[in-house]
Amino acid sequence: MNDTEYRALIERDIAHLIHSQYSLRDQQNAIIFEKGEGAILTDVRGREYIDGLSSLWNVAVGHGRKELAEAAAAQMGSLAFANGYTGYSNLPSIQLAEKLVSLSYSNMDAVFFANSGSEANEVAFKLARFHWHLKGKMEKVKIITRRQAYHGGTLATTAATGLPPFWRGFGPLDPTFIREPTNHPFTPCTAECALAIEEQIIREGPDTVAAIIAEPVQGAGGVIPPGPDYFPTLRQVCDRQGVLLIADEVITGFGRTGRWFALRHWDVQPDIVTFAKAVTSAYVPLSGAIVSREIHQAILDAPLPDGRFMHGMTNSGHPGACAVALRNLQIFDDENLVESAASLGQRLQDGLRGLLSEDGVGDVRGLGLMAGVEIMADVEKRKPFPIELGVGPRVVAACKERGLISRNLADNYLLAPPLVTTPEQIDRIVDIVREAVREVVPWARRQKPEM
Numbered sequence: 248m249n250d251t252e253y254r255a256l257i258e259r260d261i262a263h264l265i266h267s268q269y270s271l272r273d274q275q276n277a278i279i280f281e282k283g284e285g286a287i288l289t290d291v292r293g294r295e296y297i298d299g300l301s302s303l304w305n306v307a308v309g310h311g312r313k314e315l316a317e318a319a320a321a322q323m324g325s326l327a328f329a330n331g332y333t334g335y336s337n338l339p340s341i342q343l344a345e346k347l348v349s350l351s352y353s354n355m356d357a358v359f360f361a362n363s364g365s366e367a368n369e370v371a372f373k374l375a376r377f378h379w380h381l382k383g384k385m386e387k388v389k390i391i392t393r394r395q396a397y398h399g400g401t402l403a404t405t406a407a408t409g410l411p412p413f414w415r416g417f418g419p420l421d422p423t424f425i426r427e428p429t430n431h432p433f434t435p436c437t438a439e440c441a442l443a444i445e446e447q448i449i450r451e452g453p454d455t456v457a458a459i460i461a462e463p464v465q466g467a468g469g470v471i472p473p474g475p476d477y478f479p480t481l482r483q484v485c486d487r488q489g490v491l492l493i494a495d496e497v498i499t500g501f502g503r504t505g506r507w508f509a510l511r512h513w514d515v516q517p518d519i520v521t522f523a524k525a526v527t528s529a530y531v532p533l534s535g536a537i538v539s540r541e542i543h544q545a546i547l548d549a550p551l552p553d554g555r556f557m558h559g560m561t562n563s564g565h566p567g568a569c570a571v572a573l574r575n576l577q578i579f580d581d582e583n584l585v586e587s588a589a590s591l592g593q594r595l596q597d598g599l600r601g602l603l604s605e606d607g608v609g610d611v612r613g614l615g616l617m618a619g620v621e622i623m624a625d626v627e628k629r630k631p632f633p634i635e636l637g638v639g640p641r642v643v644a645a646c647k648e649r650g651l652i653s654r655n656l657a658d659n660y661l662l663a664p665p666l667v668t669t670p671e672q673i674d675r676i677v678d679i680v681r682e683a684v685r686e687v688v689p690w691a692r693r694q695k696p697e698m
């Protein structure tokens with residue numbers, strides 16, 4: 248496609264499409280993707296890019312997987328859809344629920360399927376409240392949420408999200424979502440952070456708190472892994488105070504951190520796990536919430552008519568989506584992708600840590616194939632560049648020019664390439680980020696010579 252044809256396509260896009268997190272300025276030079284193969288995306292003008300964020304942290308098995316298209320076609324050819332509300336079921340959803348229970352945590356027992364990560368978290372909030380409702384604790388409704396958290400774009404998950412730009416224009420936020428006491432945004436949480444949450448639960452009144460929701464490694468908020476004692480302490484806090492622990496594994500689920508599910512790094516079991524994205528590697532939308540035996544049992548034992556779980560979604564347990572997920576997870580097994588994520592992740596983390604000697608690289612964080620590189624004006628004093636310089640977006644742009652697509656959160660450059668990225672592509676990613684830093688940091692210093 249030549250430039251004139253590309254510009255015409257952009258005009259048509261702008262005429263009738265509103266994109267996620269939309270701004271007209273960003274859309275005017277949008278990349279329009281046409282195809283993908285492995286970790287490489289190609290746009291309509293024939294330009295190739297390494298997909299450094301697995302698109303939106305989700306295309307785990309890489310692009311162009313014909314076997315997933317075939318699994319969808321086969322299922323649609325026999326049963327594309329049928330009512331999955333109570334009283335009905337279908338084979339792929341039964342098989343996938345079994346598989347997810349066995350892959351997640353040993354205390355997990357049952358799955359409710361939804362379509363997106365936001366919906367999965369909505370379901371988790373409703374399940375948590377419903378659990379306490381069944382136990383006669385009607386006041387236990389509040390959800391504790393964390394700073395820098397991203398949990399989705401629906402009204403409840405917007406309230407659960409701890410990144411203020413996502414609230415702008417959408418208030419008032421649901422006041423039953425309670426924010427944890429804040430600390431420095433990008434430092435790893437420690438046992439002290441978990442104990443501060445305990446004090447907060449006590450202040451709120453434990454009889455009013457249903458759950459806390461936490462990403463095992465915070466993703467969109469800047470790739471922030473916790474300290475080793477954070478989740479074990481948080482689990483103890485939840486047990487002491489009678490509060491459910493919801494692990495939002497929408498990004499970390501399915502190998503991203505080098506384990507099937509990420510709280511396994513710290514030997515912690517949540518009460519509810521939410522998943523989405525890599526369950527189908529995004530070939531079709533699918534998500535859900537997995538609940539513990541205790542939560543499941545309470546639902547099974549609930550007396551009718553009042554104890555019926557009245558949450559419903561048309562596409563819950565969609566046979567086509569579940570069939571694609573089963574085939575996708577088969578690829579994980581056949582190609583040992585969780586082990587690959589651990590070893591490729593180590594290569595990525597080691598490579599990026601090599602950038603710490605570059606001017607302006609203040610921090611490199613991550614776990615497995617999730618990484619964040621933080622740029623700072625003064626590394627010793629942990630002082631950022633003025634936000635209006637837009638250092639983070641400039642690093643994104645400099646990487647894009649060199650054929651690497653990813654994104655930033657303030658001056659953090661975030662990476663989460665597909666689990667099938669080659670070692671050579673991982674090295675290329677590191678090289679590109681280095682080149683981008685070497686271009687942008689000196690530019691930023693020239694804008695403010697006193698820094």
Ligand SMILES: Cc1ncc(COP(=O)(O)O)c(C=O)c1O
Pocket residue numbers: 362363364365366368397398399400462466467495496497498523524
């Ligand atoms: C941790 C986490 N939870 C929830 C969501 C929301 O998922 P979705 O955009 O599919 O609604 C996201 C999206 O990136 C996420 O990163």
